Amino acid sequence: MEFTKEAVKKPRGRLYLYLAYWGLYLLFFSIQRFYARSFLLTATGLIEAEVQNSFLNSFLTNLAYLPGVVLVTHFVTDFLLPRYYFRNRFYHFAILLVSTILAYPLLAYLVRAGIVEAYISHHPESYSFYNYFASMLIFVFGLAPLAWFKIASHLKEDFIYHQKLDNDRLNAMLKLKESELKLLRSQLHPHFLFNTLNNLYSLALEKSDKTPDLIIRLGDMLSYIIYDCNSDKVLLSKEIDFLNSFIELQKVRFSSSEIQLEITGDVDNQKIAPMLLHTFIDNSFKHGAARISGDSWINISIDANNGFIDFKVENNTPAGQEMSEETGGIGIENAKKRLQLIYKDRYDLKIHRSESTYSVSLKLQL
Numbered sequence: 001m002e003f004t005k006e007a008v009k010k011p012r013g014r015l016y017l018y019l020a021y022w023g024l025y026l027l028f029f030s031i032q033r034f035y036a037r038s039f040l041l042t043a044t045g046l047i048e049a050e051v052q053n054s055f056l057n058s059f060l061t062n063l064a065y066l067p068g069v070v071l072v073t074h075f076v077t078d079f080l081l082p083r084y085y086f087r088n089r090f091y092h093f094a095i096l097l098v099s100t101i102l103a104y105p106l107l108a109y110l111v112r113a114g115i116v117e118a119y120i121s122h123h124p125e126s127y128s129f130y131n132y133f134a135s136m137l138i139f140v141f142g143l144a145p146l147a148w149f150k151i152a153s154h155l156k157e158d159f160i161y162h163q164k165l166d167n168d169r170l171n172a173m174l175k176l177k178e179s180e181l182k183l184l185r186s187q188l189h190p191h192f193l194f195n196t197l198n199n200l201y202s203l204a205l206e207k208s209d210k211t212p213d214l215i216i217r218l219g220d221m222l223s224y225i226i227y228d229c230n231s232d233k234v235l236l237s238k239e240i241d242f243l244n245s246f247i248e249l250q251k252v253r254f255s256s257s258e259i260q261l262e263i264t265g266d267v268d269n270q271k272i273a274p275m276l277l278h279t280f281i282d283n284s285f286k287h288g289a290a291r292i293s294g295d296s297w298i299n300i301s302i303d304a305n306n307g308f309i310d311f312k313v314e315n316n317t318p319a320g321q322e323m324s325e326e327t328g329g330i331g332i333e334n335a336k337k338r339l340q341l342i343y344k345d346r347y348d349l350k351i352h353r354s355e356s357t358y359s360v361s362l363k364l365q366l
Contacts, residue, residue, distance in 0.1 A: 022070065025142050026062055033058040057120060064115045065138075068107045073143045076100060077150045086154055101136055108135040193222070196246075199253045210252050217245050229274035232342075236270040236304060236366070243278060247300075254289040258297040265304035270366050272309070273342050277302070279335040280313050280360045286331075287358065288315035307366050314359035339364075 034055045076097065084093035109127065196218055203211050224242050228234050240263060251259055281300060289296040298315040332351075339347050339362075346365040352358070 021145070022066065025069075026059070026066055029138055030055065030059040030062045033062060060120045061116050064120060065108055065111055065135075068104075068111055069139055069142050072100060072104050072107065072139065073146055076143055077146050081147065081150055081154075085151070101140060104139045105132045105135040108139075196221075196249065199249065202253060208252070214249055214252060217249055221245050221249075225275070232273065233271040234274045236267045236272050236309070239272055239274065239277065240267055240302065242275075243281060243300075246278060246281065250285050250289075254285070254296065256295055257289045258295070260297075260299045262301040264302070265309075267302070267304050270304050270307070270309070272364075272366055273338060276335060276338060277311055277362075279331045280311070280362070283331055284313050284315040284358065284360075288317055291318045292316065304366075309362075309364045309366055311362040311364065312360065314357060316356055317353075317358050 034057075037058065080093060080096050080100070084090075084096065109132075112127075112131075200211065200214060200218065203214065221242060224238065228238060244261070247259060247261055251257070281298075284298050284300075288298060296316055298313065300313045301311070303310040336349070339349060343364060348361075348363040350361040352361075
């Protein structure tokens, strides 16, 4: 354990405050006793008592009572509070606290009979209910500030402890989300790459003259995936450029397909999770144009305004074939998980299937 000046000063400072507190307590009640014994309150005002009482006598009397006050005070603050009050056993705490307050004057009486009257006071007085009540009241005045300080310290420590638990829980959840997002991305990139390579393989078998140009396009797209997609968010304009390249690549393969892409709104100053929209567009090709022997169509629209994006993609499906609930496979499932992790409570995703069409509608707060 490393000791620093601050670590040493802290307990030392508390000790000084503790000693100062009991010093002021002793001084205050010594002055109070001195005036209470030296003067009498009458209808005409204060008059001197017949028996004079010195300040030294009052100071020594209160000094004799002080160890008992300190001892019983610590019994309350160091035993009753931690054992009962801080454990929410309020009923037992209340009974024991009241019993302690009522019993303290008995200890004060023993000090009075054994020390004060034997060695300090030269004019002993008869013991009365006033003396009992005064002893109890003086004890409560000494106990209350330290008890409140103990309770306040406990509440502060309890707050810090629960705040640390909440922070640890939050950090654990964030790390879990980061790990899951990394896993989703690691699944997403190969998923896209394998689909695109399959497209190029088909064109290569056909010995298409467009194959070299498509390889260059693929290189640009892979550059986007490798470098730009490492960030949590990318510019929407870059994402749309990537989608344009992807669609152009697919148009070569599905030359008979009618593909429409409409972009509206402000796409230059917005950011979005990378390759989120691509998943749904890729799915429309995979389960639409790729399965239709005749003419196929895909309509895509992206509208970005005031921090919101309205994305829609719709395609026709093979006639007479029912689309399963798992259409899209790992791509769509990953997209749903990413939406939940990144845009929780800030998106509305609707997927509609019919006998002849498949559509996706996504409204997203960026």
